[in-house]
Amino acid sequence: MRPASPGARAWTRYVAVGDSFTEGMSDPDPTTPGAYVGWADRLATLLAPHAEEFSYANLAVRGRKLADVAGPQLDAALELDPDLVSIVGGGNDLLRPRADVDTLAARLETAVARARATGADVLMATPTDPAGAPIIGRTRGRVGVYIAHIWTIAEQHGAFVLNQWACDFLKDWRMWAQDRIHMTPEGHRRIALAAYAALGHDPADADWHVPLPAQAPPGALETIRDNAQWARDYGAPWVQRRLQGRSSGDTVSAKRPGLLPVEHDDRTTRRSTP
CATH class of the missing domain: 1.20.5 (Single alpha-helices involved in coiled-coils or other helix-helix interfaces)
Structure with missing residues (x-):
């Protein structure tokens, strides 16, 4: 692993809150049937070597809307006294035809402000570009407005942003599982590296952002x-x-509700076959 870029922090207590994306769906955990790894777990293994003592919790649960992510999940997260929190939510809300984007953004900003007030750093993530996706593609307009809010919140509160809209490799359907909503292990691996870079670190894989070789449609x-x-x-x-x-x-509960040490796992950086 390359050293951290100038200014990158060495966090010691990372807590992730969110929905199925942060739970890691469609990135199966080979050690636990029915469980998932996901970008947040992979990010934790990237951050761990930079601190003498590092622990990680993941409170994300599939299907959760922002009211839960920014409410009970964040409440539980802050009780763990983290110095880094990833707050990624709103995607399930945006699927609703009557979603109020400004209200969602206000709820997200309150959550970010609460976390920042404790001294913790915050990582948010923009949604991906839904163009061409079934059902979700119709939300592209409101997704764009939500992304503008995310960048504004980040600027006002000093938060980090994982910009998935800019991840061109996600425009390749080979990065997506059969449900066309969740990412494959390779998609999660690359997003973990994108998050790692967004936090100021330098991924060892210099080509993580390069699209896959073209294939016939x-x-x-x-x-x-x-x-x-x-x-x-x-x-x-x-x-x-x-x-x-x-x-x-x-009927699903958080897969990692408490802070636990993180062991190195080379799946984080090892390229998967889409």
Whole structure:
């Protein structure tokens, strides 16, 4: 690993709050069936070598909206006295047709201000560019407004920002799982490196941001078949949960509710095969 860039901090207590993205969905944990690794876990393993004593907690739960992320999750996070908190939420809210982006931004700003008032540094993340994605693609306008708020909040409160909108490699569907909503292990690996760089560190993998080699686009029949399968396996169940007022995380609890030491795991930097 390369040394930290000038000005990069050595944090000792990192706590992540958020939804399925921060929980790490579609990045399976080979040691625990049904569990996930994800970008935040991978970021923790990158940060750990910079401190003599480092610990990490992850309170994120799939399906959670910003009210939970910036409310109960953040409450629990601040009780752990972190010096770095990643607060990533709002994506599930933005999927709702009547989402009030300004209200979401105000809630996010309050959360960031609370964390900063304790002396902790804060890492936020912009949503990815949803152009071309089924269902989510329709939210592109409100996502853009939300991103403008995120950068404003960061400037006003001295927070770090992981700019996923600028991650061109995410425009490649090979970085996305079959549900087209969550990232593959390679996607999570690269986002962890992007977050590491956003925090002022210098990733050892100099090419993490380089797009994958081009490949031939799928044929028309293959596209129709894949879209039909996606609608059946993922689209319809998602719509049904929304209509029934259910969430994929209703029976899920935080995978790492307390601060624990982090062991080195070379999956963090080892390139995965999309």
